[in-house]
Each structure stands twice: as structure tokens, then as C-alpha cells.
Amino acid sequence: MNFFNTIDEVLNPEIASKIALYVDELNEKARKATEAQVYVVFGGMLKRTTTEIGVDQLYNKIKRGHYDGHLVANLNSTLKDAAQTHAFITTGNEDISHLLPAMKSSIGNMVSRYANIRNSSAISLLGLVTAVVLDVLGRHVKEKNLDADGLAAYLFDQREAFVNAVPEELLPQLIEKLSLHQIVAGVAAPAKRVNQVSAATRVASPRTTTTRTIPTPVTFEPEVESGDNAGSLAKWGVGILLLLVVAAGGYYIWKNTERYSDGSEEVSGSSTLSSDTIKADTVARSLAVPPAPGATTPARSTSVAGASPVVSTTAARGPLSDQLTPYLSNPTAPKGRVFTLPAVAFQPGTMDLAPSSQAAITELVNILRTHPNAQIQLVGYANDASSGTGLTNMDLSRKRAYAIKQQLLNAGIDNNRVDAVGKGTGVTITPGDSTAVRRPTMRKIDVRVVLK
Template sequence: MNLFPTFNDVLNSDVLSRLALYVDEPAEKTRKAVDALVYTIIGGLMKRTTTEIGVNQLYNHIQKGHYDGSLTDNLVQVLNDPSRTNSLITQGNDVISHLLPAMKSSIGSMISTYAGIRNSSAISLLGLTTTVVLHVLGRQVRERKLDADSLAASLFEQREAFVNIVPEDLMPRLVDKVGIQQVVAGIAAPARRTVIEPVTRPASSVAAPVSATRTTSTATRPAITYEPVGESEDNGSLVKWAVGGLIAAVIIAGGYYIYQNTQNYSNGNELSDETVVTSDTVQADTVARSLAVPVDSAARTTTPPRAASAVAPTTPAGPSSGTLSQQLTPYLGNAALPKGRVFPLSGVSFQPGSLTMTPGSETAVTELATLLKTYPNMQIQLIGYANDARGDVTNKALSFKRVNQIKQQLVSSGVNYIRIDAIGRGTGRVRSDSASLTKPALRKIDMRVVVK
């Protein structure tokens, strides 16, 4: 089931006009901000539910917060009352701080820049949109009788629609700010909670009634239970308590140590990812075009001979075999050349209208993986263009799926996914520029070097 039409129905023009008045922003900018926030929250929740803790947190917030969909039935009337509107905003911002910790400010900044509204307006809209999203999900939980695992699975059912519907100019920002690279690439999956089976003990003349009672409660809420024993077993009971306490202390100490190391590792990854965002964001298209490597045959023949012996594929890949290595090796080896240069992946192509690679493309992808391993500091951005989409699939969606398929192959070969960004630009035409309509629709894969 595609939830995005439901959001369009709930956040209709009447709702948007009242929100625009509340935040004192133009209606069209408010619409753009709210749409982007829906995509951001759904993407963030998909990422969050890739962990067992995230699955439980989302479900518990919906249950304890009484998000049952009732708000969506009379949202226009609620927004007529400024005090109730403010209450919904406060409630939503509190929830987003728990479900997507430390992201509220960065999301607000991203939406503010993207939609052209004030940062305070973006934060207010974030709170209210979060509340609406949870009510829509809560209605699904109530009507479909979903448990926590089913809710997480239903969220991931939206991934295909999510990739197709997110605007082209928002997707790179969303991927970078919220960190949903693995989600959009199809690598991530919802976590499954660990089910603890209740432990039943053989009935005894003393403990049988107690055991039956404890088994029933354990089935609904797993817990450690201690059963009473006779006076003659006091010493054994004390030993059991002592051993249990010792085990618990060891588990707590081990968990704290793992948590600290996990935090350090996570912080390291976030710093690394932020480096990619900063360096990539400042690259202007004019710089990329001015540094682009020519693709004509004359330019290829002038490549220095010393690069020919660099990284070469083990099997022939047609006319483009070795070209990427010949182009990249002298560039990466020269520290004076700036980052941001764009290289065409001319050896990689797809069958018309499909995700099936043409013969020789696999070898070119393998060559790229080898280069990434040879230069472990290199970080890249794959840029896809397509003009051959068929059926209901758009050129933008097709180009995005193709570059993400390449990314998945590189990750499968052992390259860290953080080093690879992937965006799809459809035909490459820009709607806001009438002159661009005369440009031919593109079908190719480019690679920008973000970090050398």
C-alpha cells in the first residue's frame, strides 16, 4: 500500500493554507516545505527501524501517544485553534527528538534552505508534520492490527514509492543529512525483534501453582522470575542469587563497554560522512564541467603511457577496457589537481529501459572497485542519467536505480558504502531553464571524485 497519497489527502489545500497563515509564510513555500518534511520523516523512520531499539521506540510512541488517526479526521478544525496547533507542534518536536535524536536542527536547516522559509517556520512545520505522520501510521496499526515488526515492514514497503516520489533536488540533501544511503540503495532492511520464549518448569508439589502464573505473565512481558523454595533450600537459593547478581554485573559492564565503543565508532563514521557532505555540496556544476575529462578518442590516446600499467581488468571489456584506470591514475597521483573532477563511466551501460547491464559493464564496475581499494581515501559520487524509461517508471527513477545498482555491486565487493554517493538526474534537463529544453536527453553514468 502506497501511503504518500494518504498524506496528500490529509495535508490538503485547506490544511496547507492554515499552516501558511500560522507560520506566516507563502502558501507555495509552505507546501514545498511540508512535502519535503513528509519525505524526510518517512526516510528517517525507515532508517530508524533498521535497529531493534528503533522498531520498539516507534511502536511504543504510537501506542503510548494514542496516535490512532483521529487527528486526520478533523485536522482543519484543530488548526483553527492556535493553542491546539501549538500543542501539536510541541508534541511532534518532542517525538522527533526521541525517534531521530540530534537531527531536529539539521532537518530544520535543510528544509529552511530547500523551501526558502525561515528556520523557525521549518521547525514548527516539522513538529506538526511529525504528529500527522504518526497519526497516519497509527491508523495503519489500528486498522491492520500491526505489531512492531509488521509496522517496520510496512514502512519499508514504501521504499520504492519513496525513491520515485522524492524530488530530484531534494534527494541528495535528504540522503546526506538523514544518512539514508543504505535505505535508498535497497541494502538496509527492517530489524526483527528478538522473541524470548517463556521458560516453563516441571510442576512440583510446592511450586506448581506459582509456575503456572509466572508462565502466563512471561508470555506477554519477558522477565526474570525467582520462584520460592522451601526452608531447607535457603543456602542453595542464596547461591543462586549471588551467581545471578554476578552475571548481571558482568553483562552490564560488558554492555557499557560495547556502548562506549559503538558511540566512538558511530561518531567517527558521522565525521567521515560529514566530510563527504561538505566537500560535495560546495562543488558547483560549473567546476565539474570545466574539469570534466573529454570522452573523445583523441583525448584518450594522449593519456600518459605510465598509466597503462596501473589497475587493469583481468578480462577484456571491449573498447573501453582500462580507460578509467588510465584516466584516474595520473589524476589521483597528482596532489596539485583539485578534487571535484568528473569522469564518464563509458564502460558501464544498461539495456534499454531496464536494470540489466550490457556485456562488459560488470568488468568496468570491477575495475572501479579495484581503484577504490587501491586508493582507500577516495570518495566518489555516481551520477546517473536516463532517457529510456518505460511504463510507469520515470527517467529520474530509472537513473537513480541504475547508479544504486552500481553502488550495491561496489559495496558487495568490499568497498565501504560511506565512500559512495549515488544520485539520479533523469534526462539531465532543468525545467526552470527554458534554454535547457534544446539540450539532448542524456543516458550515461558519470563519476565525480569528491575526496582524493
């Protein structure tokens, strides 16, 4: 089944005219925007299925949303009723917010410019098209009795048709917006779920301890012969021998403890490293964290002969963890809260991070690894753009947010979990409004929690 042929049948000229009427746009423009949103949503689904967690989320969204083809079958009658159409669009917008977190607004801006329609119209069309695409996919899942892996394989079977169908003027923007470079090049492939437990589920409880059943030890005692106390004497001898062994072991431990308790002697030889210490060192080295100029070297854990020194996990925890970790761990706390990324600075007028910023980024990586379901939006603000660079404060704020996003991706954080936007100076003044109170401009990076 060619997916795009099916979509063309669903969004036929009669349906397209009803859609244009609902969003109050010219037929030609509405049709162009609707087609663009089809490519956006489908491209987003392709990107989603390159990870195990993305495959599971898409499949569960189809199943739990009861997408099975009945919505598109009744689309004509739905579009005749404004209330039903609004409910249809609202459902689609909620679903795309989960599947492509924190991207709805930027997608709306891209499509509104592409088709020359209002941004509100583009957002409405995104919700409608999302519901249509999910329902068409759901019908295929139902008819073919596909599991999650089968759905992902089907989507990638349509990759070539997708690349050929997207207009040339839209394709570069779409690739950049959804990070489809490897998919369009044919390098990426659908994720294969090795077992029933997804990678996200395995990572979700890194500190969970398993209870091990210790078998009851089997003891062998000499058989007591009738009328003879030889067995009793043997048991007394074994008991005395065990007491001597225990006493000797206790004396040895006491002497060694006394020897090192005052810390006067340097520990040498092999030391046991905790899993947390190893994990912190791995993160630090994966980001190639340089030391801050003039900063003192952080405390090191016990050294191991022949191995590189390991940074203590206590050094990796900072103010961001103190604020963000309790919030992400609290299921009752509402999503959407904003936290400022502390101690992050850029060289004036550039996207080059100051070396002292790496500690905060490493800390954010640790938090996202500990909470694998969390999805965030990096919001940049800038007020130091130089006219000589040709960049506005809006450009600079966006590029700085993307620079930090790239650091997170390099550390292994999934692209679908991080979005980046720029807000310029953060100050908007309505032209001609003399009563407006001008707020101070800002230069910072905020972390907004989209999904916990």
C-alpha cells in the first residue's frame, strides 16, 4: 500500500475545499499547506521509529488513541460540523505535541511561510493532518495485524516515496527542521526492539537492586554412633577451630582499620570503584570537559594503578540537579516549568561556549540520562549580537540554544527529546504603545520541561 496515494484519496478535492473553508484560507494555499503538513507529520514518524522508545510511543499512540480508520471514513461528515472539526484538530494537536515535543510552533511557522497562510491556520492544519495520518496508519496496522516493529518497517518501506513526493522547495527545510539527514540519505533504519523491555525501560531504574535468593547452606555432620562419644568430640573440635579462625580474622581487620583510620598513609594498589563514579567519569570524558581557566582541580577519588583518575560524582551535582531532579521525580508536579541553565556563558557575540559552561551541560546530560522519559526545550536569549557578524539577537539566541542541543546529542541524548528555540532579547514592544513598560534584555539559556 502506497501511503501517499491513500492520503491523496482521503484528502480529495472535496475534503480540501471544506478544510480551506474551515481555516478561512484560499483553496490553493490551504491545499499547499495541508500537503506540507502531511510530509512534516510523516517525516516526524520516520524519525521517531529510528529509536526503540520512539517505535513504542508511536505504536501506543495509535492503539490507545483508537486510530483504526474510522476517523477518515467519516471525515466528510466531520468537516460539516465546526464543533466536531475543532475536536478532531484538538486531538491531533495533542498527539503531535507528544510525538514531536516542543516542535509544533516552529513547524507552524515553517509551513505558514511556505504556503503563505496565517500561522494559526498552519497549526490547525497540523492537528487535522496528524489525526488523519495516524488514522491511516492505524487502519494499516489493523488490516495487517502489525506489531510495533511491523509498523516501523512499513514506514521505512515508504521512505523513497516520501523523498520523491516532498517538493524541492520544502525538502531542505524539512530535513533541517526534523533532522532527517540520515533518513533521506538512506543510512538510517528502523530500530529493532530486541526484547519486550525497551531500552528506555531498562534505563529508567538504574539504581534498582534485585533481590537474590541465597540458598540455605548444606551442612555435613559426622554420624553419631550408638554408645560412642567420638562424634561429640569431633564436633567440639570443629567448633573450637572455627572460633580460632573467626578471632584471627577479626584481629586482622581491627589492626588494618587502626592502621588507615587516621589517613596518614596513602592507599596503594587496586581500589574498588563504585558504578556511580565510573558513570560520572564516562559522561565527563564523553563531553571532553576542559577545566575552567584558573579553576582548581576537583577532588579525585581513590586512584587505581595504571588507570586514569576518576572525577568524584559529588563534583557533577550542582544547582541544576538540586532544582530539576526533585521536580522530575515528582509525578504530581505539572509539566512546563522553566529552569535557568546555570553558569552557562558564550564568548561575546558568538556561539562559542566558555569552558566554564561545560560543567552545567554535563550535569544536564546526567539528569536526562537518569530520567529517560523527560523531554525538554532549550530556550535561548541573547543581547550581545554584533552588527559586523550579520547576526541579529534572534539569530544568535537560536544558534546558542542549538549549540547546547548539539552537545547533548553528542553525549548520546536522543534528538527527539531535545528542542531548541531562540527568543532574541526576550523583549517585545508593540509599535506605537507608549504605555508599555520595557523589560530588561536577557542573555541566558532556559530549560523548559515539555514532558516528564
